[in-house]
Amino acid sequence: MTPQDSPHDTARYFDGNALAGPLLEIFAVDVTVADGRCAACGLTGPVAALRVYTHAPGWVARCPGCDEVVLRLVRGPQSAWLDLRGALSLRIPLPQEQAG
Numbered sequence: 001m002t003p004q005d006s007p008h009d010t011a012r013y014f015d016g017n018a019l020a021g022p023l024l025e026i027f028a029v030d031v032t033v034a035d036g037r038c039a040a041c042g043l044t045g046p047v048a049a050l051r052v053y054t055h056a057p058g059w060v061a062r063c064p065g066c067d068e069v070v071l072r073l074v075r076g077p078q079s080a081w082l083d084l085r086g087a088l089s090l091r092i093p094l095p096q097e098q099a100g
């Protein structure tokens with residue numbers, strides 16, 4: 001993979017394929033054990049503690065602190081749509097990084 005020259009500054013960047021490895025690792029784990037931070041109230045807690053409503057189109061997970069939407073997930077026949085705009089961050093436990 002060859003870094004590209006950014007038109008905006010002197011920094012170099014990779015195309016989105018660089019995310020393939022990290023995202024594969026992230027989504028291969030159980031995200032429900034990750035700690036999410038609510039964008040609305042700042043409450044931090046495990047994704048498993050969110051309040052998940054399944055009667056909407058797809059699943060809607062709301063913050064147990066302020067009831068704002070943290071996560072939306074719609075599963076189609078050939079793809080999933082994941083909306084995380086209500087989460088400031090996810091801290092995902094991973095196995096010890098391998099040297100290499």
Ligand SMILES: [Zn+2]
Pocket residue numbers: 038039040041042043063064065066067068
């Ligand atoms: Zn909240």
